[in-house]
Amino acid sequence: MDFLRKISRSTLIGPLGAFLLVAIIVSFATPRFLHPQNLANVSLQVATVAVVAIGATLVILTGGIDLSPGSTVALVTCTLAILVKNMGLPLPIGIFLVLILGLFCGAINGFFSSYGKIPSFIVTLATMSIYRGVAFLITNGTPIFSVSPALEPLFYGKFLGIPLPFYYVVVLYSLAALYLRNTISGRAIYAVGGNESAARLTGLSVNGTRMLAFTFSGVTAAIGGVLLAAWLNSGSPNYGQELGLQSIAAAVIGGASLVGGYGSMFATLIGALTVAIVQNGLNLLAVPASWQEITLGIVIVIAVGFDMWRTRIFQSIRHLRKKTPVDML
Amino acid sequence: MGVELQIQTESSPCEIKKPLLQIYKLSKAFPGVQALANVSLDVFAGEIHALVGENGSGKSTLAKCIAGVHQPESGQIFFNGEQVNFHSPLDARLAGIATIYQEFSLIPSLTVAENIYLGRYPRTRAGFVDWAKMRRDTLAVLESLSLTLEPDSIVGSLSVAEQQLVEIAKAISLDAKLLIMDEPTAALGLRESRRLMELIRHLTQQQKAIIYISHRLDEVYQIADRVTILKDGKRIDTVSINALKMSDMVRMMIGFDIDQHYPKEHNARPETLLYVDRISTENGVREVSFDIKVGEVFGLGGMLGSGRTEIARAIYGADRIVSGQLILDGKTITCRSPKDAVAQGIGMIPENRKSDGCFFNFEGTKNITISRLVELLRGPFLDLSLERKYGEMYIKRMSVTPTALERSIQYLSGGNQQKVIIARWLFSKARLLIMDEPTQGIDIGAKLEIYRVINELTANGISILLISSDFPELLALSDRIAIVRNGRVVEITDANKLTEYRLMAIASGVSELEITELKN
Numbered sequence: 023m024d025f026l027r028k029i030s031r032s033t034l035i036g037p038l039g040a041f042l043l044v045a046i047i048v049s050f051a052t053p054r055f056l057h058p059q060n061l062a063n064v065s066l067q068v069a070t071v072a073v074v075a076i077g078a079t080l081v082i083l084t085g086g087i088d089l090s091p092g093s094t095v096a097l098v099t100c101t102l103a104i105l106v107k108n109m110g111l112p113l114p115i116g117i118f119l120v121l122i123l124g125l126f127c128g129a130i131n132g133f134f135s136s137y138g139k140i141p142s143f144i145v146t147l148a149t150m151s152i153y154r155g156v157a158f159l160i161t162n163g164t165p166i167f168s169v170s171p172a173l174e175p176l177f178y179g180k181f182l183g184i185p186l187p188f189y190y191v192v193v194l195y196s197l198a199a200l201y202l203r204n205t206i207s208g209r210a211i212y213a214v215g216g217n218e219s220a221a222r223l224t225g226l227s228v229n230g231t232r233m234l235a236f237t238f239s240g241v242t243a244a245i246g247g248v249l250l251a252a253w254l255n256s257g258s259p260n261y262g263q264e265l266g267l268q269s270i271a272a273a274v275i276g277g278a279s280l281v282g283g284y285g286s287m288f289a290t291l292i293g294a295l296t297v298a299i300v301q302n303g304l305n306l307l308a309v310p311a312s313w314q315e316i317t318l319g320i321v322i323v324i325a326v327g328f329d330m331w332r333t334r335i336f337q338s339i340r341h342l343r344k345k346t347p348v349d350m351l
Numbered sequence: 352m353g354v355e356l357q358i359q360t361e362s363s364p365c366e367i368k369k370p371l372l373q374i375y376k377l378s379k380a381f382p383g384v385q386a387l388a389n390v391s392l393d394v395f396a397g398e399i400h401a402l403v404g405e406n407g408s409g410k411s412t413l414a415k416c417i418a419g420v421h422q423p424e425s426g427q428i429f430f431n432g433e434q435v436n437f438h439s440p441l442d443a444r445l446a447g448i449a450t451i452y453q454e455f456s457l458i459p460s461l462t463v464a465e466n467i468y469l470g471r472y473p474r475t476r477a478g479f480v481d482w483a484k485m486r487r488d489t490l491a492v493l494e495s496l497s498l499t500l501e502p503d504s505i506v507g508s509l510s511v512a513e514q515q516l517v518e519i520a521k522a523i524s525l526d527a528k529l530l531i532m533d534e535p536t537a538a539l540g541l542r543e544s545r546r547l548m549e550l551i552r553h554l555t556q557q558q559k560a561i562i563y564i565s566h567r568l569d570e571v572y573q574i575a576d577r578v579t580i581l582k583d584g585k586r587i588d589t590v591s592i593n594a595l596k597m598s599d600m601v602r603m604m605i606g607f608d609i610d611q612h613y614p615k616e617h618n619a620r621p622e623t624l625l626y627v628d629r630i631s632t633e634n635g636v637r638e639v640s641f642d643i644k645v646g647e648v649f650g651l652g653g654m655l656g657s658g659r660t661e662i663a664r665a666i667y668g669a670d671r672i673v674s675g676q677l678i679l680d681g682k683t684i685t686c687r688s689p690k691d692a693v694a695q696g697i698g699m700i701p702e703n704r705k706s707d708g709c710f711f712n713f714e715g716t717k718n719i720t721i722s723r724l725v726e727l728l729r730g731p732f733l734d735l736s737l738e739r740k741y742g743e744m745y746i747k748r749m750s751v752t753p754t755a756l757e758r759s760i761q762y763l764s765g766g767n768q769q770k771v772i773i774a775r776w777l778f779s780k781a782r783l784l785i786m787d788e789p790t791q792g793i794d795i796g797a798k799l800e801i802y803r804v805i806n807e808l809t810a811n812g813i814s815i816l817l818i819s820s821d822f823p824e825l826l827a828l829s830d831r832i833a834i835v836r837n838g839r840v841v842e843i844t845d846a847n848k849l850t851e852y853r854l855m856a857i858a859s860g861v862s863e864l865e866i867t868e869l870k871n
Binding site: 204219226 | 667669689690693699706707708710711717722724731732733775
């Protein structure tokens with residue numbers, strides 16, 4: 023009984039359920055899904071979304087939303103290509119510079135949506151357009167291919183037989199989880215999202231916390247951009263169109279509440295995996311892209327819906343079993 | 352506990368009439384809790400019947416059974432002489448029972464008229480809304496209640512008190528015969544409460560029956576004809592209010608005697624902690640000066656809107672101080688934000704616990720430690736096991752229910768939530784605690800605990816700046832009181848030299864003569 027109550031209260035049950043459901047359906051639908059080669063592919067596909075979703079989650083936890091990471095990704099791939107291919111800078115310096123660029127993109131979002139008092143939805147809607155516009159501007163709208171021979175190994179390389187992106191995801195998620203759980207500013211992110219007014223009256227810096235979350239989001243978008251550039255060894259203003267929404271989808275499937283204050287890194291990772299598996303499965307089944315988007319939408323509704331109904335579902339299970347004390351009268 | 356249906360003929364003002372509402376042996380259980388056990392009750396037309404009891408005593412459940420929100424497991428309800436069986440609040444509403452909850456059901460962006468006729472707009476023949484008729488009807492309803500509201504005012508622009516009146520007008524326009532009011536004055540100031548009381552009396556002249564639920568016993572004494580005391584889901588007694596002393600009522604509610612309603616200890620020491628030197632703000636605080644001693648409870652008395660909350664906010668750094676200064680421990684301090692104030696050792700128990708105090712996404716422990724997370728640092732990281740130890744310590748010290756360790760504080764009672772927030776400032780080692788309406792909306796048992804905590808805090812040298820609309824409470828808890836009117840401190844006196852009536856007189860600017868009349 024205690025176990026049942028724990029499950030019913032665990033916020034992971036919805037995301038995990040959705041993930042397992044999707045995984046089971048896909049593996050039944052196509053045997054190729056469980057092939058090691060394909061699973062390695064999935065881990066490659068999930069990397070970019072998963073990394074970008076870290077920032078999306080931080081922003082959502084503070085009660086904001088970031089629509090711009092997809093555009094930041096595009097801008098980063100273009101800038102990296104120009105810096106390295108056209109201007110001949112060494113790759114590490116190029117990567118360092120685009121990470122700084124991402125930091126600035128995020129800080130701009132953060133500044134206007136905290137100190138500037140403009141709703142983050144509006145701010146990032148604007149910068150979503152602006153950042154991609156800049157990407158078109160600096161490339162004249164044409165993709166830049168074959169950026170650097172040193173770039174591809176960053177994505178396709180392996181360590182101990184496992185593709186590098188797997189390590190990136192594990193390391194970044196561990197760091198992000200540690201940050202959220204065990205640092206003062208991580209706790210402040212939850213507090214600000216949970217109750218902004220109470221956070222202010224408890225002496226936390228609400229604007230500073232918001233600003234920080236957006237800045238982190240810019241940085242993770244930039245890391246996602248570098249990964250994407252390495253994956254395709256190119257930069258293009260058209261990259262990353264779907265990343266903004268997919269990263270939000272990952273966070274939401276993972277149970278993050280758009281009101282703020284609820285969600286976790288591990289849950290978002292499960293959400294990102296769910297998104298990736300849906301895409302991969304549909305790819306294997308040669309389903310047209312339009313149906314992929316429709317399916318993703320349905321998965322979001324089921325995952326979030328299950329989370330919303332969870333309490334009631336478990337309550338009725340308990341009612342069937344009778345004799346449970348309801349401790350919240 | 353078979354309580355027989357009995358009408359107390361000698362005390363009832365309506366003995367010849369049949370009751371409008373009769374409840375016979377009503378029982379309702381929730382999983383794990385018998386919320387109501389064989390409760391019987393009768394309410395007459397033209398009567399104000401108060402329901403009192405601690406939180407969890409069943410009074411809200413009883414009200415909800417009458418209003419069709421809950422369906423009782425056994426027992427009968429007779430309304431207007433007929434047995435009724437409400438399946439939903441709508442059934443009850445159609446039968447003529449309206450409930451006015453603490454949270455309003457009004458839509459802020461619509462006008463008074465639109466709110467009153469929401470969902471049943473009068474139509475012209477062509478099927479369009481008949482605005483003229485709606486306005487006329489609204490005026491008629493408002494007039495019948497002697498209310499001077501404009502039908503075209505946007506509800507969101509009205510004060511909380513006026514919104515409450517709109518809510519009542521809405522119920523009357525629905526031709527309700529019985530009104531259930533659940534803590535109607537919780538959000539109101541004194542003057543507004545008094546106006547509401549007048550309106551309620553007015554309603555009884557129209558032969559409406561009122562079931563009045565309140566934590567504020569002084570109000571119950573002012574307004575009720577009879578009172579029913581509930582405890583643990585059982586009816587303890589129903590008595591005429593004139594036949595019951597307040598101390599007896601309290602004893603029946605909590606089930607034991609309290610020697611003193613307010614167990615005040617005087618812990619003020621001679622040293623001054625904070626000296627407020629002629630501070631003014633843009634939102635109406637004017638040249639306010641006072642000093643708070645170490646271990647003192649310093650009360651700010653005043654009507655709602657007198658500027659007492661603004662003074663507290665200025666000290667806390669939530670509003671900007673344009674002139675004057677704050678001197679803490681002999682040193683001038685500047686608080687540009689609550690962050691600065693917290694760093695100086697000032698804490699705040701906000702008036703609105705839910706919207707400004709609680710983090711519902713955190714369990715009790717995190718709600719406590721949030722005020723001083725640095726305490727938990729091991730290197731750059733928070734030591735979560737240390738946090739848990741602190742949580743257990745403070746939750747035990749404040750005797751908060753242990754549930755607070757595991758679950759979000761949204762599942763705690765108001766009193767427990769308040770104690771968690773006080774614990775937050777104990778943890779931050781605050782030396783001055785600003786308490787804005789600390790006992791609002793919590794039951795007597797929990798209030799007593801808060802009083803006990805205040806004594807404990809002051810004994811440990813913590814000073815308290817107390818704001819309360821409950822004047823008897825303010826008088827009993829404070830060492831000294833500054834009376835505030837129009838943003839100025841009018842008078843600073845020892846609390847034991849002040850009576851409730853004098854406090855009210857000075858705070859409202861009424862001459863003392865008038866107040867003596869009001870007293871009689």
